[in-house]
Amino acid sequence: MIHEKQRITGEMMHQGHALMSAGRCLGCHDAPCSRACPAGVDVPGFIRRFLDGNLQGAGALVYANCPLGVTCGMACPTEMLCEGACVLHQARQPAVPIGALQAFVCMQYKDGEPPEGLEKAARVAVIGAGPAGLGCGVVLRRHGHHVDLYDRQQKLAGLVDRVIPAYRLPQALVTHDLDRLSSLDMKFTPGKSIDQQAFDKLRAAHDAIFLGTGMGALQTAEIPGQSAEGVLDVFSFLEKARAGQSPGVKDRIVIIIGGGNVALDAAVVAKRNGAREVIVLYRRSRDEMPGWQAEYLEASRLGVEFRWLSTVISIVQDGGKVRAVLVQKMRLIGDMRDGRRWVEPDGDQPVIQLPCEVIIPALGQVVERDWLAELDLKLTSSGSPIVDTDTWQTSLPLVFAAGELVSGGSTIVNSLHQGMLAGESMHAILVGKGG
Amino acid sequence: MAATNLQVSFCGIRLLNPFLLASSPVTDHQDMVARGLDAGWAGAVLKTTTHPDEENSIAYPMMAGLEPGSHLVGLHNTDLLSDHYIDEMCTQAIWLKDRFPECCIALSVMGTTRAQWEELVQKASQAGADLIEASISCPQGSMVEGDGTSYGSMISQDARLTEKVTRWAKEAAGKTPLVVKLSPGVTDIVEIAQAVKAGGGDGICAIDSIEGIVGLDPRSYAPLPVVGGFGTRGGYTGKAVKPVGLRCIADIAAATDLPLSGVGGIYNWQDALEYLLLGATSLQVCTAVMQQGFGIISALTDGLSRWLEEHEYPDPMAIRGLGLKQLVVHEALPHEIRVVALIDDEVCIGCGLCHVACRDGAHQAIVFADRLAKVDREACVGCGLCQQVCPVPGCIQMVNA
Numbered sequence: 001m002i003h004e005k006q007r008i009t010g011e012m013m014h015q016g017h018a019l020m021s022a023g024r025c026l027g028c029h030d031a032p033c034s035r036a037c038p039a040g041v042d043v044p045g046f047i048r049r050f051l052d053g054n055l056q057g058a059g060a061l062v063y064a065n066c067p068l069g070v071t072c073g074m075a076c077p078t079e080m081l082c083e084g085a086c087v088l089h090q091a092r093q094p095a096v097p098i099g100a101l102q103a104f105v106c107m108q109y110k111d112g113e114p115p116e117g118l119e120k121a122a123r124v125a126v127i128g129a130g131p132a133g134l135g136c137g138v139v140l141r142r143h144g145h146h147v148d149l150y151d152r153q154q155k156l157a158g159l160v161d162r163v164i165p166a167y168r169l170p171q172a173l174v175t176h177d178l179d180r181l182s183s184l185d186m187k188f189t190p191g192k193s194i195d196q197q198a199f200d201k202l203r204a205a206h207d208a209i210f211l212g213t214g215m216g217a218l219q220t221a222e223i224p225g226q227s228a229e230g231v232l233d234v235f236s237f238l239e240k241a242r243a244g245q246s247p248g249v250k251d252r253i254v255i256i257i258g259g260g261n262v263a264l265d266a267a268v269v270a271k272r273n274g275a276r277e278v279i280v281l282y283r284r285s286r287d288e289m290p291g292w293q294a295e296y297l298e299a300s301r302l303g304v305e306f307r308w309l310s311t312v313i314s315i316v317q318d319g320g321k322v323r324a325v326l327v328q329k330m331r332l333i334g335d336m337r338d339g340r341r342w343v344e345p346d347g348d349q350p351v352i353q354l355p356c357e358v359i360i361p362a363l364g365q366v367v368e369r370d371w372l373a374e375l376d377l378k379l380t381s382s383g384s385p386i387v388d389t390d391t392w393q394t395s396l397p398l399v400f401a402a403g404e405l406v407s408g409g410s411t412i413v414n415s416l417h418q419g420m421l422a423g424e425s426m427h428a429i430l431v432g433k434g435g
Numbered sequence: 436m437a438a439t440n441l442q443v444s445f446c447g448i449r450l451l452n453p454f455l456l457a458s459s460p461v462t463d464h465q466d467m468v469a470r471g472l473d474a475g476w477a478g479a480v481l482k483t484t485t486h487p488d489e490e491n492s493i494a495y496p497m498m499a500g501l502e503p504g505s506h507l508v509g510l511h512n513t514d515l516l517s518d519h520y521i522d523e524m525c526t527q528a529i530w531l532k533d534r535f536p537e538c539c540i541a542l543s544v545m546g547t548t549r550a551q552w553e554e555l556v557q558k559a560s561q562a563g564a565d566l567i568e569a570s571i572s573c574p575q576g577s578m579v580e581g582d583g584t585s586y587g588s589m590i591s592q593d594a595r596l597t598e599k600v601t602r603w604a605k606e607a608a609g610k611t612p613l614v615v616k617l618s619p620g621v622t623d624i625v626e627i628a629q630a631v632k633a634g635g636g637d638g639i640c641a642i643d644s645i646e647g648i649v650g651l652d653p654r655s656y657a658p659l660p661v662v663g664g665f666g667t668r669g670g671y672t673g674k675a676v677k678p679v680g681l682r683c684i685a686d687i688a689a690a691t692d693l694p695l696s697g698v699g700g701i702y703n704w705q706d707a708l709e710y711l712l713l714g715a716t717s718l719q720v721c722t723a724v725m726q727q728g729f730g731i732i733s734a735l736t737d738g739l740s741r742w743l744e745e746h747e748y749p750d751p752m753a754i755r756g757l758g759l760k761q762l763v764v765h766e767a768l769p770h771e772i773r774v775v776a777l778i779d780d781e782v783c784i785g786c787g788l789c790h791v792a793c794r795d796g797a798h799q800a801i802v803f804a805d806r807l808a809k810v811d812r813e814a815c816v817g818c819g820l821c822q823q824v825c826p827v828p829g830c831i832q833m834v835n836a
Contacts, residue, residue, distance in 0.1 A: 048731075052738050053705055
């Protein structure tokens, strides 16, 4: 389980240990690990180059398909993707630690990639510089087009570099991936908010637009008392912690509301930042919890308490400060909604009062509706642009979109890959070969 | 990105890279070869063919491995010549050359009489083969009638025969370059290489497989692979034969100026580099492809071109033979150098294997306590055995004492 530990703690393997692990790879034909990778990384190929002592070739091969090679190696739920598909499981042996190996070879990779020149290069604006936007930009640059990146935030890589806890994905690892992309010379404009006017200006100045703004808004639930002091915004909380600042939970009792990965990250971060007690309240049972198993196990290991079938019905205050939550127990009912069983309040159980000092709701993310709704775009009921499944083109000509903005909550690698696919489609259309 | 030019010139033939598919089962049919060339191999020596007068009956099974599986040490075979006789192989060569004009298409032939050698080589030459390889080194049943040799011995084990057959073949080949393939199973391979030169050969390919017995079946006592209760000597190839191949290439390179095609245990680009540094210009691969497929070519060319680029060599020709001057006789080694083993505690996994090896195979210089190995620098002579048995690459270094 050494690699599990490494993934959780963001540590690099030693080269000797990495070679030992790599030596276990059978180099399978039509490798199931590569097939299970949303980006289609050539896993046996990069492992073979690594074993041959060709580290630069190994890194180059990963980065060709996955421009955030270190980030994905460390942050992907590999047990559900490449490592989950490893043939060694059939022999009841642990998988090759592909994620850790990928991160290792990518960290050793030194070169950037020079873009190909294109005589009639187009100019493309990429709005949102997270994984989807970067994936799209990288592909377009590789084809020689000019790429202008815009993001509301100051940094590249979107939520990846803002809210993933540093112990899982240290800053230096993301920086390594981004440094490698710097030779592609994409022009980044940070702190750029987009509204209809700004969008129209960008559209006039560019041959095409890519929208990769993801799901930047938090799902809200109207809980009485939620404006009390001590109720924290989960993104701000995680951002503070990632930046190395105290997120303000030391010696406090912290309640986390939700069962996704963000909730689990918040719970672990609270615990690691000295919270006296951390309790996760989730309104369904563990079976329905969307958070990944590895993250749940890590939280449990650190002593985070989980209370299933628990909904907060109101926040108890004292002088404007959080004092407790009132918890209604739920029960599962047979109805399936979005693939999970639904719940209803269990009238036979009394409402419980749980004392606490900090409350962090983490109820999931949604697409921000405001500015998108102003554009003349066809949107789904949840506010995502509707795109052509082959070309990623929206209802506006030469405006494309992909990633979480289009497909909803997903993995970094999935958004990255969607951005890359959209980039390929944009290139084909821009040079007149497709569409 | 790996952009170094990998082109080489071998016996006057331009190769896109040094890597050729060796005469073997991997080149026994045009469709297989076409897939290999599509994957990026620079050419192929088609499987050795002969005259239709010769009986060519293979007994099956014909393969047995030393430590079979993904860590196969060596592969033993009792294969013979191609099922396709010379005319059919010439047709395949023409078809391949038409489809792959940039690639080197070579024919490998083996005869038993002068008339056969002449006919085989002429046909190969007329078919437009880029190269002709004379196979006088296959451990399974080559012979020359009426020349005092018994069935089963190899022409290339006799310098006089080697020169004679080389001359027959070269005269029949006309302008087509003739490469002669040699066996490592000789007292002095330099003597044989010089016989190739004297006979007019244009190049040498070394090494062919090593004659051996890979193992016995403990129930029937028959050599592996067992065929109806019996077995036979076979040709041994793969990773395990690389040291023999490198030594032969180095010896030949030091003694002749003929272009050399290195073959024997090439699995990765570093193996390839070693053959080039010891004097080879082109390289041939069979067993690694039989085990892992034609696709390994991308890892071979990628690794080699990156290394060349990193070391600022323009192409593989630039490194030919650069390792020969570091190869000296034992007396010429600097005996005053003193090294000791250094174990990296951070990396050591506490297996104790170095301790056991040193205790029972060397100088009792590694203490093992609390699952930690420590080197006694006074007792360590610096033999390097521990470094060879440690399962963690890079954990043990030999450092100046």
